[in-house]
Structure formats: structure tokens, C-alpha cells
Amino acid sequence: MKLNDGPRTGSRDDSRDNSKASQKPRPLAGERRLGDFLCFAIYSANLAFGRAYKKGLDELGLTYPQWIAIVALWEQDGQTVSELGEKMFLESNTLTPILKKLEQMGYLRRQRDPADERQVRISLTEAGRRLREKGMHMKLVASTGLKPDEFARLQENVVTLRDNLIKATAEKAG
Amino acid sequence: MKLNDGPRTGSRDDSRDNSKASQKPRPLAGERRLGDFLCFAIYSANLAFGRAYKKGLDELGLTYPQWIAIVALWEQDGQTVSELGEKMFLESNTLTPILKKLEQMGYLRRQRDPADERQVRISLTEAGRRLREKGMHMKLVASTGLKPDEFARLQENVVTLRDNLIKATAEKAG
DNA sequence: TCCGATTTAATCGGATGCGATATATATGGA
DNA sequence: TCCATATATATCGCATCCGATTAAATCGGA
Incomplete structure (x- = not known):
């Protein structure tokens, strides 16, 4: 299964030559429109999520990545960087x-691991743990336009996509 | 259809009390793990896409948003900012x-619109148009782990999600 | 043991995103 | 006409991201 991150390629001789007006309003000459790229859908959805969360996070005084770090540390305290x-x-x-x-x-402490001074271990303070409790109230509630099963499948497929992108990128880098 | 951007809430009395070891390895006390958030899936998938595209874009000498702008201008030249x-x-x-x-x-020209000096109109140069042609060769090919119909549905659902997030954010802002 | 290779964080410079603000232009009512 | 208001960009400061490099600690083979 290959990802082309856009509409089908191949059989592309219908572009150019806009003298014969085609059925669909093809602007100028391009056939790969921005809206067809999955990467752009993800990119813009990420922007949208950031903006949707902004108000709630402002009340906590946190940015989005800062909040992610707090959640990740709640799961497992004392992780290295x-x-x-x-x-x-x-x-x-x-x-x-x-x-x-x-x-x-x-909200947290950073201290070198005595057993291996190269590593820095991160642990939440009491204030950091309270922060997450407060954050749980900040539920994002919005109409998704998706049915519950679609929502669940979306989550799974985005994760699958991400993990395979990472794998493929790592392979080409090696 | 409401978005909670994470696992089910409610009936949360099974957290805390890790003396009775539960079936699944619940780290510390949190029940909403990072991997359960759709927002984080999108966030990390966006990072993954950026890294997957990096190599090809470097060859073009473009960054990801720069390339998006070129694609958007190819669709419609002379747009305002x-x-x-x-x-x-x-x-x-x-x-x-x-x-x-x-x-x-x-790669492009920026010039004030004579009819309304507040607006700046952007038009691609020849070099800018050639750039997009070159970019078309830079196809991202990677294993997605998704079937074609899943891939198509993913694209649609991400777009639906994005548009509804934007709508909801705009409503609350108003 | 010793020293080069490896590992882990941190630092640095460049490029986004974004809220707040500034500036220039356009608009519209008194 | 005149001026307050609105609109379209641009600027600024801060916080990510990221490639490249640095610094410190560890490891491992001669």
C-alpha cells in the first residue's frame, strides 16, 4: 500500500489545454489541488486543534506542547528527556x-541521574500534578460531524499513518 | 456528535488505588493517556509528515509552508494575502x-492592488511555476498500512474534523 | 589503563504560528 | 468635506520545531 499523499497520479494528459472547458472547474493548470493532499489536511487540522485548545490552555497558563509534556509525565514520572x-x-x-x-x-524538577550523569530525569511537582487535574476539566467539546465509529476509526488510522510515515522516513534515512 | 478528544469520561472510580494490580498496566494514576487523544495523534502525524517531506523539500530549497504557498498560488494566481x-x-x-x-x-511577486492599495496581490514568476513542476516529481511514497478506501475515508474525515473544529472555535470566539 | 567512539542534553540559528499592535488605505455618515 | 471607523498588511515578541554543533559522561577495545 503506497501513499501518494494526494489524488491519483498517472493518466495526466488532461491537464493543460484549458481551451476545452472541463466539467469540473480546474483552476489554471494544476491537477493536484491543495485540498487533495492528506498532508495538508493533517497540517490544517493540527492548526485547528491548536486554536480550539488555545482558550482553555490560556486559562491554565500553558501552551499546547507544555500541556502534552504534563500529560506524558503524569503517565510516568521520572522519565529521562x-x-x-x-x-x-x-x-x-x-x-x-x-x-x-x-x-x-x-511544575516539574529536572535533575541529573546520579547513576548516569548524562541523563536528566523529569519529575512533576505537586503543582504539576494539580495542573493536570485542572486540565481534565478543560474538555474540548465540539461538533465533529463524525459518527462515533468514524471517530474511532479516524483516531486509529491517523496513528497507523503516523507510525508508518516514521518507519518509512527512518528507513530512507538509514 | 460531541468531541471529547480522548477516551470515554465518566465511571472513573477505577483509577487511583493501584494496590490491587489491574489487568492493564495503568501507569501512576491517569486514565487519559497521551495516545488516546485525537489531538495528539494529529499533532504527531503532522510532525511525521513534515519529517517525511523534509528530504524532498530540501532538494527544492523550500520549507513545507513555502511549498504549500506555491501550490496554492498555482491553483489561482494573483490572490491577495x-x-x-x-x-x-x-x-x-x-x-x-x-x-x-x-x-x-x-519565486513570486508582491504588489499592491492599484484598485485598493490596502491589498497585496501575489503572483508566481516563471521560476515559481517551474518550481511546482519540479515538486510534482517529489512524490512522497511510503507504506501507509491503510487500504485505499481507508485512506480516502481518512482524508475526508480529517477535513470534516478540521472544518467543524474551526466552526466551533469561531462560534465560541464570537 | 587509556583514549577514541558513542550516548545524552544542551545550545544555536533559521523558519514557522500567533496574539497584540501598528500603519496605511478605504468607507461612510454628519 | 471631514473624521471616526473599518479593513488589509505588516511588525513585534514569544514559543515551538529542527538541523547542526557542542559539551559532558560513559563505554569499550587495545
Whole structure:
């Protein structure tokens, strides 16, 4: 199963030559329109999620990635930066500033692991744990336009897509 | 149909009390794990897409949003910043620097509309149009793990989700 | 033991996103 | 006409992301 991240390719000789007006309003000459790309759907849906969450997160005084880090730490306290990064799909270059900010806000502690001074272990403070409790009230409730089973399938398929993209990218990089 | 962006809420008295080891390894106390959030699935899938595209875009010398702008302009030349922003789900604060960069690279022109000097119209140069042709070769081919009909449904459902999130956010803002 | 290779975070520079604000232009009612 | 208001971009500051590099600690073979 191959991903082309857009409409079918091949048999593309109907583009160009807009003298014979085609059925569908093909703007200019392109046949791959922005709306046809799955990557753009995901990109714009991510923007939409960020904006939908913004109001609730502002009340908590957190940004979206900061909140994700809190949730990930609630699941498992005392993770190293790398472990947390695996869960969040980020690396230390992105994660370290976020964690320093959260530490400065008093929500977590960062301390070198005595057994291996290279690693930094992250643990939530009491304030950090309370933060997550408060965040649970901030439920995003919005009309999805999807039936429950569609919603569940969407979740599964997005995860499948993500994991296969990562696998493919890693393979080509190696 | 309401979106909770996570697992079921309600009947939550099985958390806490990890003395009786539960079937599934519930880490600490949280019941809403990161992997259960649709917003996080979308967020991480977006990161994965960006990384998957990175190599091909580097060869074009473009970033991901820059390439999106080129595609959107190919569809319809001479758009204003606002019109382009509607297609890309961005506003001038984000779009202007991207367009200035693309102009500096010689891929488009930005000129005030004589009929309304407030508006700036964006038009691709020849180099900009060639760029998109080259980009078409940069097809992302990766194993999705999804059947074709699942893939198509995923695309549709992500778009539905996005549009309903935007609608709901706009309503609450108003 | 010793030293080069590896691992883990952190740092740095460039490019988004975005809220808030600024600036220039257009519009419309007194 | 005049001016308050609205509109369209642009600017600014902050917070991600990310590739490349650095710094410190660990590991491992000679």
C-alpha cells in the first residue's frame, strides 16, 4: 500500500489545454489541488486543534506542547528527556526549552541521574500534578460531524499513518 | 456528535488505588493517556509528515509552508494575502514573512492592488511555476498500512474534523 | 589503563504560528 | 468635506520545531 499523499497520479494528459472547458472547474493548470493532499489536511487540522485548545490552555497558563509534556509525565514520572521525547515525538533540542520553562513555572524538577550523569530525569511537582487535574476539566467539546465509529476509526488510522510515515522516513534515512 | 478528544469520561472510580494490580498496566494514576487523544495523534502525524517531506523539500530549497504557498498560488494566481491565507488557514502575521522570503528567492511577486492599495496581490514568476513542476516529481511514497478506501475515508474525515473544529472555535470566539 | 567512539542534553540559528499592535488605505455618515 | 471607523498588511515578541554543533559522561577495545 503506497501513499501518494494526494489524488491519483498517472493518466495526466488532461491537464493543460484549458481551451476545452472541463466539467469540473480546474483552476489554471494544476491537477493536484491543495485540498487533495492528506498532508495538508493533517497540517490544517493540527492548526485547528491548536486554536480550539488555545482558550482553555490560556486559562491554565500553558501552551499546547507544555500541556502534552504534563500529560506524558503524569503517565510516568521520572522519565529521562529521551524517554519523554519518544512519547512526544520530539528531541532534546525542542524539549529542553519547554522543560526548562515548566521547571521555572514550578511544575516539574529536572535533575541529573546520579547513576548516569548524562541523563536528566523529569519529575512533576505537586503543582504539576494539580495542573493536570485542572486540565481534565478543560474538555474540548465540539461538533465533529463524525459518527462515533468514524471517530474511532479516524483516531486509529491517523496513528497507523503516523507510525508508518516514521518507519518509512527512518528507513530512507538509514 | 460531541468531541471529547480522548477516551470515554465518566465511571472513573477505577483509577487511583493501584494496590490491587489491574489487568492493564495503568501507569501512576491517569486514565487519559497521551495516545488516546485525537489531538495528539494529529499533532504527531503532522510532525511525521513534515519529517517525511523534509528530504524532498530540501532538494527544492523550500520549507513545507513555502511549498504549500506555491501550490496554492498555482491553483489561482494573483490572490491577495487574505485569500491565500484563507486557503492555507493562516493570517498575514504568519504569511507575510513567508511570502517575502519567496519573493526574495525570486519565486513570486508582491504588489499592491492599484484598485485598493490596502491589498497585496501575489503572483508566481516563471521560476515559481517551474518550481511546482519540479515538486510534482517529489512524490512522497511510503507504506501507509491503510487500504485505499481507508485512506480516502481518512482524508475526508480529517477535513470534516478540521472544518467543524474551526466552526466551533469561531462560534465560541464570537 | 587509556583514549577514541558513542550516548545524552544542551545550545544555536533559521523558519514557522500567533496574539497584540501598528500603519496605511478605504468607507461612510454628519 | 471631514473624521471616526473599518479593513488589509505588516511588525513585534514569544514559543515551538529542527538541523547542526557542542559539551559532558560513559563505554569499550587495545
